[in-house]
Amino acid sequence: MRPQPSIPLRILNFFSSVGLATALLLILMVETWLATLEQVRHGLFDTLEKYFNMKAWYVLPDAAIMGDTFSGKFLPPLPGGYWVCLLLALNILLGGIIRMRKGWKNTGILLAHIGIVVLMAGGAVSQLFEERGVMSLLKGQTADYAQSLTETTVEVIEAHDGKPTGAVHFVTDQYYRDCVDGRTRVVKVPGLPFDLEFAGYVRNADPSPVSKERLKGEPVVDGWFLADIKVEKEEESNHPGIHVKLKPGNGSGDSTIALLTTAAFQPLTYHLGDRTFLIRMTKRVWPTPFKVRLDSAKSKFFPNTNRPRSFDSNITRIDHDAETQHFIEMNAPMRYAGMTFYQRQMAARNEGGDGDAAFSQFEVVRNPSDKWPKYSILITGAGLLGHFIFKLATFILGRRSKRALP
Amino acid sequence: MPLRVAGGTAIRGGMKLRGPTAFLVLPLLLAACHKPAVVTVDETRPLTMADEGLKVDASNLDRFQDPKQFPFAAGIVPDGWRQEAADQFRLLNFSFGQGGEVAVGASRGDLLQNINRWMDQFSAPHLKEEDFGKLEIVHVLGTDGVWVEAKGTYAGGMGREPRTGQMLIGVVADDGKQIITVKMTGPADEVAAQKPALNAFIRGLHYR
Numbered sequence: 001m002r003p004q005p006s007i008p009l010r011i012l013n014f015f016s017s018v019g020l021a022t023a024l025l026l027i028l029m030v031e032t033w034l035a036t037l038e039q040v041r042h043g044l045f046d047t048l049e050k051y052f053n054m055k056a057w058y059v060l061p062d063a064a065i066m067g068d069t070f071s072g073k074f075l076p077p078l079p080g081g082y083w084v085c086l087l088l089a090l091n092i093l094l095g096g097i098i099r100m101r102k103g104w105k106n107t108g109i110l111l112a113h114i115g116i117v118v119l120m121a122g123g124a125v126s127q128l129f130e131e132r133g134v135m136s137l138l139k140g141q142t143a144d145y146a147q148s149l150t151e152t153t154v155e156v157i158e159a160h161d162g163k164p165t166g167a168v169h170f171v172t173d174q175y176y177r178d179c180v181d182g183r184t185r186v187v188k189v190p191g192l193p194f195d196l197e198f199a200g201y202v203r204n205a206d207p208s209p210v211s212k213e214r215l216k217g218e219p220v221v222d223g224w225f226l227a228d229i230k231v232e233k234e235e236e237s238n239h240p241g242i243h244v245k246l247k248p249g250n251g252s253g254d255s256t257i258a259l260l261t262t263a264a265f266q267p268l269t270y271h272l273g274d275r276t277f278l279i280r281m282t283k284r285v286w287p288t289p290f291k292v293r294l295d296s297a298k299s300k301f302f303p304n305t306n307r308p309r310s311f312d313s314n315i316t317r318i319d320h321d322a323e324t325q326h327f328i329e330m331n332a333p334m335r336y337a338g339m340t341f342y343q344r345q346m347a348a349r350n351e352g353g354d355g356d357a358a359f360s361q362f363e364v365v366r367n368p369s370d371k372w373p374k375y376s377i378l379i380t381g382a383g384l385l386g387h388f389i390f391k392l393a394t395f396i397l398g399r400r401s402k403r404a405l406p
Numbered sequence: 407m408p409l410r411v412a413g414g415t416a417i418r419g420g421m422k423l424r425g426p427t428a429f430l431v432l433p434l435l436l437a438a439c440h441k442p443a444v445v446t447v448d449e450t451r452p453l454t455m456a457d458e459g460l461k462v463d464a465s466n467l468d469r470f471q472d473p474k475q476f477p478f479a480a481g482i483v484p485d486g487w488r489q490e491a492a493d494q495f496r497l498l499n500f501s502f503g504q505g506g507e508v509a510v511g512a513s514r515g516d517l518l519q520n521i522n523r524w525m526d527q528f529s530a531p532h533l534k535e536e537d538f539g540k541l542e543i544v545h546v547l548g549t550d551g552v553w554v555e556a557k558g559t560y561a562g563g564m565g566r567e568p569r570t571g572q573m574l575i576g577v578v579a580d581d582g583k584q585i586i587t588v589k590m591t592g593p594a595d596e597v598a599a600q601k602p603a604l605n606a607f608i609r610g611l612h613y614r
Contacts, residue, residue, distance in 0.1 A: 162462045172449070186445070188445070209488075223489055265473065268464075
């Protein structure tokens with residue numbers, strides 16, 4: 001009688017099985033399809049968070065994608081896309097690389113599997129470490145920073161003689177986005193003589209003077225409050241807000257409550273002793289180690305449509321005193337100092353018309369795995385090509401040897 | 407041969423926990439993680455051009471209203487006036503008493519058209535060019551405007567019911583780019599009592 005395999009071996013068999021790979025690929029296909037349909041109703045940001053965020057270990061697809069009559073109902077649950085991808089990567093690593101029969105005959109397939117694992121690892125690295133923002137420039141304007149479209153921060157800058165000085169302390173939104181329904185969090189920032197206590201996070205806030213018609217129990221600060229308005233489907237259109245209590249360290253002095261929102265045009269000024277601090281909530285600022293000046297921009301559209309045919313920009317990169325001219329267009333980004341500048345949008349002189357643009361926007365990405373997909377395609381392509389050549393050669397040689405038989 | 411793990415210990419049968427179940431525990435634990443109520447955050451970045459132009463001691467109006475869309479600021483807000491939400495028609499918006507309103511706006515057209523629009527709201531006779539000389543001149547936002555008054559039933563507009571016993575006082579001025587209006591409406595007795603306050607408010611108006 002054949003002995004029963006040990007539990008670890010059974011686990012290994014399970015995780016490296018072709019059956020699991022097939023099931024995971026099917027689930028991913030279904031999830032991608034459902035997410036594509038769902039993002040029409042709920043927006044891209046929310047849908048990606050729901051289906052593919054690390055914290056979402058299961059997903060309840062919205063049944064309303066099948067029609068309004070199913071509104072408020074859900075389809076059967078599916079495992080979170082992030083974990084499905086992770087399992088798939090593990091499955092390919094175990095079954096397609098580690099446990100695969102090694103030999104020169106399988107070299108091509110092995111390479112193809114390695115390429116797929118590189119691609120999935122690139123996706124994971126990108127999700128964990130990628131920094132992404134936009135740099136918007138008017139013609140002739142220079143900038144040394146990009147800003148996130150969705151991530152916010154609360155920044156504290158000390159001011160001397162009315163001007164910001166020193167480093168900018170910032171708290172990312174992971175520390176206050178969950179401060180809802182009475183939950184608060186105290187953030188201590190080394191080097192600052194006060195703590196920040198966050199409460200009452202609002203995903204889309206409209207700072208308003210107190211008005212009986214609009215006030216629905218929100219905290220009022222100096223006659224103003226953060227109205228909790230409808231969340232837009234496009235996350236970048238939302239202006240988050242938060243209530244912050246500034247608490248002097250060591251209990252010295254009274255606390256001050258303030259409203260912060262990315263919709264504000266100026267920071268809050270906080271005086272503590274003889275020191276002055278500017279505090280604001282803003283879309284996260286990513287400094288670039290060089291400056292970029294927009295020299296000119298051109299847009300072309302398909303005739304009689306608003307569909308862009310090409311956007312291109314001439315820019316000058318200013319790295320200390322060295323000025324370098326660059327041409328950026330769609331699919332031809334500028335790569336420099338670990339950053340990639342992609343052409344994103346621009347304002348045409350006439351809507352739908354070709355010509356010079358007064359404004360150009362670049363997507364600025366710092367991604368350690370930026371080129372991994374390219375490497376993955378090269379590895380996978382080389383592997384499959386090698387395998388096909390091998391199979392073809394085997395086939396041809398096999399036929400010749402059959403013919404040679406008497 | 408059983409699979410060996412670190413330390414050379416073999417895991418043998420008898421374990422009830424199945425592989426998939428064990429794997430699902432990890433995300434469950436991760437999902438349950440919340441950040442603590444007190445945290446220390448030590449992240450900094452250098453100053454950039456994004457930090458230029460920050461105003462120290464900005465008022466709430468400076469902070470929360472776009473100076474391009476809402477170019478006016480009140481230097482003096484009389485006692486008892488309450489600031490209300492502004493919109494594209496009411497660039498500054500206040501209320502007082504029982505139904506009194508003050509709105510500062512910018513509109514198109516000319517002085518006469520705007521004055522007569524107000525007159526229409528009170529079913530009052532239209533003013534003519536030659537009547538301008540009779541109107542009191544008031545200095546507002548760096549230019550000269552004319553003082554306008556009307557009494558009676560206020561149609562109000564914007565779907566409101568007409569109200570009797572109302573009064574309007576205000577200023578209409580042309581600064582060459584736009585028509586600036588400062589309009590106080592409300593119950594006649596309350597508006598009459600607020601006339602000195604409105605004068606003070608108009609004197610304090612300035613561009614942001």
